[in-house]
Amino acid sequence: xxxxxxxxxxxxxxxxxxxxxxxxxxxxxxxxxxxxxxxxxxxxxxxxxxxxxxxxxxxxxxxxxxxxxxxxxxxxxxxxxxxxxxxxxxxxxxxxxxxxxxxxxxxxxxxxxxxxxxxxxxxxxxxxxxxxxxxxxxxxxxxxxxxxxxxxxxxxxxxxxxxxxxxxxxxxxxxxxxxxxxxxxxxxxxxxxxxxxxxxxxxxxxxxxxxxxxxxxxxxxxxxxxxxxxxxxxxxxxxxxxxxxxxxxxxxxxxxxxx
Amino acid sequence: xxxxxxxxxxxxxxxxxxxxxxxxxxxxxxxxxxxxxxxxxxxxxxxxxxxxxxxxxxxxxxxxxxxxxxxxxxxxxxxxxxxxxxxxxxxxxxxxxxxxxxxxxxxxxxxxxxxxxxxxxxxxxxxxxxxxxxxxxxxxxxxxxxxxxxxxxxxxxxxxxxxxxxxxxxxxxxxxxxxxxxxxxxxxxxxxxxxxxxxxxxxxxxxxxxxxxxxxxxxxxxxxxxxxxxxxxxxxxxxxxxxxxxxxxxxxxxxxxxxxxxxxxxxxxxxxxxxxxxxxxxxxxxxxxxxxxxxxxxxxxxxxxxxxxxxxxxxxxxxxxxxxxxxxxxxxxxxxxxxxxxxxxxxxxxxxxxxxxxxxxxxxxxxxxxxxxxxxxxxxxxxxxxxxxxxxxxxxxxxxxxxxxxxxxxxxxxxxxxxxxxxxxxxxxxxxxxxxxxxxxxxxxxxxxxxxxxxxxxxxxxxxxxxxxxxxxxxxxxxxxxxxxxxxxxxxxxxxxxxxxxxxxxxxxxxxxxxxxxxxxxxxx
Numbered sequence: 212x213x214x215x216x217x218x219x220x221x222x223x224x225x226x227x228x229x230x231x232x233x234x235x236x237x238x239x240x241x242x243x244x245x246x247x248x249x250x251x252x253x254x255x256x257x258x259x260x261x262x263x264x265x266x267x268x269x270x271x272x273x274x275x276x277x278x279x280x281x282x283x284x285x286x287x288x289x290x291x292x293x294x295x296x297x298x299x300x301x302x303x304x305x306x307x308x309x310x311x312x313x314x315x316x317x318x319x320x321x322x323x324x325x326x327x328x329x330x331x332x333x334x335x336x337x338x339x340x341x342x343x344x345x346x347x348x349x350x351x352x353x354x355x356x357x358x359x360x361x362x363x364x365x366x367x368x369x370x371x372x373x374x375x376x377x378x379x380x381x382x383x384x385x386x387x388x389x390x391x392x393x394x395x396x397x398x399x400x401x402x403x404x405x406x407x408x409x410x411x412x413x414x415x416x417x418x419x420x421x422x423x424x425x426x427x428x429x430x431x432x433x434x435x436x437x438x439x440x441x442x443x444x445x446x447x448x449x450x451x452x453x454x455x456x457x458x459x460x461x462x463x464x465x466x467x468x469x470x
Numbered sequence: 471x472x473x474x475x476x477x478x479x480x481x482x483x484x485x486x487x488x489x490x491x492x493x494x495x496x497x498x499x500x501x502x503x504x505x506x507x508x509x510x511x512x513x514x515x516x517x518x519x520x521x522x523x524x525x526x527x528x529x530x531x532x533x534x535x536x537x538x539x540x541x542x543x544x545x546x547x548x549x550x551x552x553x554x555x556x557x558x559x560x561x562x563x564x565x566x567x568x569x570x571x572x573x574x575x576x577x578x579x580x581x582x583x584x585x586x587x588x589x590x591x592x593x594x595x596x597x598x599x600x601x602x603x604x605x606x607x608x609x610x611x612x613x614x615x616x617x618x619x620x621x622x623x624x625x626x627x628x629x630x631x632x633x634x635x636x637x638x639x640x641x642x643x644x645x646x647x648x649x650x651x652x653x654x655x656x657x658x659x660x661x662x663x664x665x666x667x668x669x670x671x672x673x674x675x676x677x678x679x680x681x682x683x684x685x686x687x688x689x690x691x692x693x694x695x696x697x698x699x700x701x702x703x704x705x706x707x708x709x710x711x712x713x714x715x716x717x718x719x720x721x722x723x724x725x726x727x728x729x730x731x732x733x734x735x736x737x738x739x740x741x742x743x744x745x746x747x748x749x750x751x752x753x754x755x756x757x758x759x760x761x762x763x764x765x766x767x768x769x770x771x772x773x774x775x776x777x778x779x780x781x782x783x784x785x786x787x788x789x790x791x792x793x794x795x796x797x798x799x800x801x802x803x804x805x806x807x808x809x810x811x812x813x814x815x816x817x818x819x820x821x822x823x824x825x826x827x828x829x830x831x832x833x834x835x836x837x838x839x840x841x842x843x844x845x846x847x848x849x850x851x852x853x854x855x856x857x858x859x860x861x862x863x864x865x866x867x868x869x870x871x872x873x874x875x876x877x878x879x880x881x882x883x884x885x886x887x888x889x890x891x892x893x894x895x896x897x898x899x900x901x902x903x904x905x906x907x908x909x910x911x912x913x914x915x916x917x918x919x920x921x922x923x924x925x926x927x928x929x930x931x932x933x934x935x936x937x938x939x940x941x942x943x944x945x946x947x948x949x950x951x952x953x954x955x956x957x958x959x960x961x962x963x964x965x966x967x968x969x970x971x972x973x974x975x976x977x978x979x980x981x982x983x984x985x986x987x988x989x990x991x992x993x994x995x
Contacts, residue, residue, distance in 0.1 A: 286831075398831060401734070401826045401831060
């Protein structure tokens with residue numbers, strides 16, 4: 212099995228800083244982590260490889276510092292890593308990202324299965340997986356919570372839907388996006404970390420993947436972010452005094468205002 | 471007196487602590503200032519009323535559980551009063567009811583309510599704001615403890631392997647004696663002359679104390695009074711189980727937070743290999759801040775909880791061939807350095823017969839949180855089992871050891887525990903601070919018969935540990951539950967010297983009656 216896992220670098224906390232000019236998230240390498248949904252996808256991929264053999268390649272588009280997280284993925288059981296990194300990719304929306312990742316996948320070559328996290332915790336769009344599948348002209352299933360069966364010909368998986376789940380049988384090659392609970396990511400071992408230091412990590416530019424730079428980065432992004440901001444949480448507390456009847460009345464009036 | 475309320479049903483929670491011991495009381499107070507503490511103490515002193523000092527009641531030895539008399543609960547004194555800096559460090563002056571978790575949050579976010587701070591504090595705070603991150607190193611499992619409670623029992627935690635117990639990070643205390651007189655002590659200012667110590671109260675009275683003559687064990691220790699030749703006066707009151715005075719204010723020293731903190735769980739197939747690994751690693755690799763241990767039954771508790779409980783569901787699976795675990799925490803200034811140390815740990819693991827595949831390395835906050843959760847989940851799981859069993863037999867409680875021995879007895883103490891548990895067919899789970907030869911062996915009685923057998927075994931262990939030159943309490947304090955073992959450890963003559971010391975400061979024996987000393991030896995009028 213040749214499996215590709217798409218991985219995104221995201222801020223490690225909700226306390227993100229935004230570029231006031233471009234309205235995009237400032238990606239400070241030191242305070243970033245692998246998107247938690249992608250960590251679950253990585254774990255699922257590695258478990259399939261451990262069962263069936265083959266190799267897992269982790270693919271990301273990002274700033275050069277993303278190498279740190281790709282090495283982390285390598286320490287957790289992936290075999291190879293590819294980073295698409297070029298200033299021409301900066302400011303990509305989902306369309307441009309999916310286009311770029313598609314070229315990255317083609318550069319990697321033959322594959323059986325692509326796994327993506329259902330969405331990224333910073334963008335929350337859940338669009339990359341389906342868009343990438345369409346780009347590659349392969350079938351896809353979103354919101355997968357269990358891989359029931361897989362071999363080199365097909366995958367049977369459970370997809371979460373409103374009020375239940377659907378069991379789907381999909382021929383390979385295909386792409387699935389997974390929910391966080393599909394697997395609990397493993398922690399790397401010392402042996403894994405040692406492997407990750409020397410494992411193959413290829414960095415590809417726009418030129419390397421023959422990208423049409425009118426379709427990448429801000430140029431290729433029809434989505435315009437008008438404004439982004441960190442919401443200010445406003446919690447106020449009110450203390451009521453008096454007897455129970457009086458307090459009950461005051462509570463009712465506050466509830467009335469809210470309702 | 472208005473500050474003192476008669477005891478009633480609404481205060482039932484204040485009769486117990488985390489040891490699950492339940493006591494009784496006649497009255498309770500929640501002072502908000504030092505002045506209030508003083509007036510309460512003076513009133514109680516006049517009326518010969520025994521006093522139990524309470525913080526957050528997270529202790530494990532019933533030190534905060536009253537058996538009659540008055541409960542002086544300091545939890546409402548929770549303000550951070552100021553900040554100070556010297557050439558190398560920052561210090562915070564705080565009230566004793568400050569909760570550790572809240573304190574840690576404030577230190578890491580650098581956000582304090584500074585409205586009542588003086589100019590010196592504000593100036594120090596300004597430079598604190600622009601300083602690299604700092605932290606308060608003591609990290610007991612129970613992070614809802616009050617700082618006053620932590621000082622009273624000289625609490626420690628995993629990181630005390632590198633940074634030492636609470637004592638090492640307390641630079642000043644103010645305390646009220648049983649009769650209400652105030653003593654203010656700053657580290658480095660008042661010293662004993664051999665075993666004679668004179669302290670001066672705020673109103674100018676000199677009190678000369680004869681310090682006990684015993685030698686303390688050469689191990690991590692929270693048993694009885696800290697005494698040694700020419701000691702700093704402040705150390706006598708830290709770890710005194712609130713038997714000598716009531717802390718009204720304290721100053722803590724902060725430590726620069728290492729930029730890189732990694733955790734490594736090293737799993738082994740046998741306890742022998744794990745012990746060998748500890749002996750190979752400790753003192754040999756710089757930057758080892760913690761060395762913790764989990765035995766097979768502790769890991770099984772986690773496995774079972776994970777299968778049944780949602781709170782534990784997010785823990786990674788612990789493979790069944792992993793029989794025991796040594797958790798190492800590394801602190802370093804650079805990534806290169808910490809990585810080097812990790813590989814050194816790996817080399818020692820292979821030398822001890824371990825396999826580098828059988829490790830979990832946490833290098834980011836999320837993964838470290840996961841390993842910390844795992845560490846705290848073990849005691850949590852044991853408590854859940856005991857609470858369940860208590861429903862069928864209320865007599866049952868967890869019998870948890872807190873004993874430490876000198877380094878050369880690590881293997882011997884493991885043998886002692888294992889043979890005792892096996893011979894008596896007792897269920898148990900063991901975890902703890904293996905780097906300090908300080909294990910918490912938790913006997914989990916299935917019925918009252920097991921409980922009785924367990925208490926006898928506990929006494930035998932205390933006796934053997936004392937013979938090895940160990941401490942019967944290394945971090946929980948002695949309180950009421952371990953007072954008998956203190957006598958086993960030090961002998962009756964030393965206990966009499968300790969009692970005499972207490973009576974020099976508390977002539978009526980009112981403060982924390984029942985803590986440290988069994989009733990016949992002291993604390994009893």
